[in-house]
Amino acid sequence: MARLDPSPKTLSILDLSHDGRGVARWPDGHAQAGKTVFVSGALPGETVSVQQTARSRHFDEARTLEVLQPSADRVPPRCPHFGTCGGCVLQHLAEDRQIAYKQQVLLDNLQRIGHVAPAAVLPPLRAGAWGYRRKGRFSVRRVEKKDKTLVGFREQDPRFVADLSECHVVVPQLGFKLQALGALVDGLDARRDIPQIEFIAGDAATALVFRHLQPLSAADRERLAGFGQEHGFVIYLQPGGVDSVHPLGADADLAFRLPQWDVTLQFRPLDFIQVNARLNEAMIARALELLEVQPGERVLDLFCGLGNFTLPLARMAGDGAVVGVEGDAGLVARARANAARNGLHTLQFFVADLAQDLVGQPWLKAGFDKLLLDPARAGAIEVLRQLPLKGLKRIVYVSCHPGSLARDAGYLVNEAGWSLRAAGVMDMFPHTAHVESIAVFDPPRRD
Known part of the structure; x- marks a missing residue:
C-alpha cells in the first residue's frame, strides 16, 4: 500500500457523515480524484486545508489543519480539549444545526x-446541552513519558487516552475534578492496575467505581476513601466482574426522581440509566x-x-x-x-x-x-x-x-x-x- 501523503491539501466539504465528520472528495488532479474523504473537524460548506491520516480501499480519512472558509454554522467549541478528545465531535457546530x-x-x-x-x-x-452526562466510563492509563496518569475519555484516535483537565458535558461535580482524579490515581500503589473508572450520578449522590486488576493495599484504600470524603463521591471497588462491585465504605443511596409521576427509581452503580x-x-x-x-x-x-x-x-x-x-x-x-x-x-x-x-x-x-x-x-x-x-x-x-x-x-x-x-x-x-x-x-x- 502506498504511503500517506503528509502534505496539506485543500478540500470542499459537501456533507456530514453519520459520525460527525465532514464528507469531501479528492479534487481533479489528485491521484485518487473522486474518492470519498472523511474529514474530522470540518463542516458542510467549508473549504479546509487537511492532512490525510488513513487510507482504505473505498475511502480515505483526514484531519482539518485550517479552516480557510468557515461555515456560518461554525461556533467556537467550549471545551479546550475539543478536537483531541473523542467524547464530543460536534461542539464546533451550532446547537440548532446539530x-x-x-x-x-x-x-x-x-x-x-x-x-x-x-x-x-x-x-x-x-x-x-452542557453538564448533562450522569453516567459514563473513563479510561485510565499511566504514561511514563508524561510522568502522570491520565483519566478521561479516549482520544479521537482510540488507541490513546485524552489528557483532560475538564469536561463540559459530564455532570459538573465530576467534570471539573478530572485533574484531581488523575492525581489521586497517580498517587496509588496500584496506579498501573486500574484500567477504568465508571461514574454514575443520582439526585443526591455520585458514585465512582474503580476497576482494579490486583488487590488494593490498605494505603490505597485509605487514599480512595479520603478522596471520596473530600470531594463528595461514594467510592466503589470492582476487583472482578459486574457482581464483584462493592462500596469501599458506606453504600450510596443512588436514585433519581421523576416528579411528574411521583416516582423514584433506585439503581446500582453499574446499572443502565x-x-x-x-x-x-x-x-x-x-x-x-x-x-x-x-x-x-x-x-x-x-x-x-x-x-x-x-x-x-x-x-x-x-x-x-x-x-x-x-x-x-x-x-x-x-x-x-x-x-x-x-x-x-x-x-x-x-x-x-x-x-x-x-x-x-x-x-x-x-x-x-x-x-x-x-x-x-x-x-x-x-x-x-x-x-x-x-x-x-x-x-x-x-x-x-x-x-x-x-x-x-x-x-x-x-x-x-x-x-x-x-x-x-x-x-x-x-x-x-x-x-x-x-x-x-x-x-x-x-x-
Whole structure:
C-alpha cells in the first residue's frame, strides 16, 4: 500500500457523515480524484486545508489543519480539549444545526434502510446541552513519558487516552475534578492496575467505581476513601466482574426522581440509566403522550430495565394494566423493588431474553392494547417477529440507533402492514453524533 501523503491539501466539504465528520472528495488532479474523504473537524460548506491520516480501499480519512472558509454554522467549541478528545465531535457546530443534522440522519436511515418515511416529523426534544452526562466510563492509563496518569475519555484516535483537565458535558461535580482524579490515581500503589473508572450520578449522590486488576493495599484504600470524603463521591471497588462491585465504605443511596409521576427509581452503580436526566423526563412524557393509553387498556413495556417507563405508565394506566419485560435479571429485581417502594404492588415484571425464542412466555399470551419498546442498539426485530401484533392499537418505539430502528420500521410497515405515523429525534447526547429517536406506529386498517 502506498504511503500517506503528509502534505496539506485543500478540500470542499459537501456533507456530514453519520459520525460527525465532514464528507469531501479528492479534487481533479489528485491521484485518487473522486474518492470519498472523511474529514474530522470540518463542516458542510467549508473549504479546509487537511492532512490525510488513513487510507482504505473505498475511502480515505483526514484531519482539518485550517479552516480557510468557515461555515456560518461554525461556533467556537467550549471545551479546550475539543478536537483531541473523542467524547464530543460536534461542539464546533451550532446547537440548532446539530439537532437538524440528527433529524436528517434519522430520516435518511428510515428511507435508505427501511424504505419508509414518517407521515409526520415530530419536533425534536431538547434539554440542557452542557453538564448533562450522569453516567459514563473513563479510561485510565499511566504514561511514563508524561510522568502522570491520565483519566478521561479516549482520544479521537482510540488507541490513546485524552489528557483532560475538564469536561463540559459530564455532570459538573465530576467534570471539573478530572485533574484531581488523575492525581489521586497517580498517587496509588496500584496506579498501573486500574484500567477504568465508571461514574454514575443520582439526585443526591455520585458514585465512582474503580476497576482494579490486583488487590488494593490498605494505603490505597485509605487514599480512595479520603478522596471520596473530600470531594463528595461514594467510592466503589470492582476487583472482578459486574457482581464483584462493592462500596469501599458506606453504600450510596443512588436514585433519581421523576416528579411528574411521583416516582423514584433506585439503581446500582453499574446499572443502565438514561444518561441525560432532563431529557429523560421529556422523553417519558412524549412516549406516554404518543401511546394515548385509554381507560381499561393494557400496556406491554419491553426492554423495561429499572422501570424507567413502566412505573410512570403504571401511574397513568394503573399498575395492574402494565407489564414490563427485561432480559437482565438484576434489573428486573430492582424494577420490582422500585414498584413496591412506589406503592405499585400489582405491577408485574418478567425476565426474558427478547432476542431468543419466546414460546411459552406467560406474558406473551396475556393480551395487550399498546406496546412500548426501548431496545439496545441491536434493535427489536426478533421480538417483533414473534409478538402477536394483531389486536395492538399502537406501538411506540424508543431507539438509540437509527439504523436498527429503520430496519425494524421496515418490517412493521412493509411486511406487517403497519403505518409509521410519526418519528423524531431526542437530543440525549448533545455535541456528539449519537442519535436517539422515537417513532409511533399505527396498525393496519381493517375495513
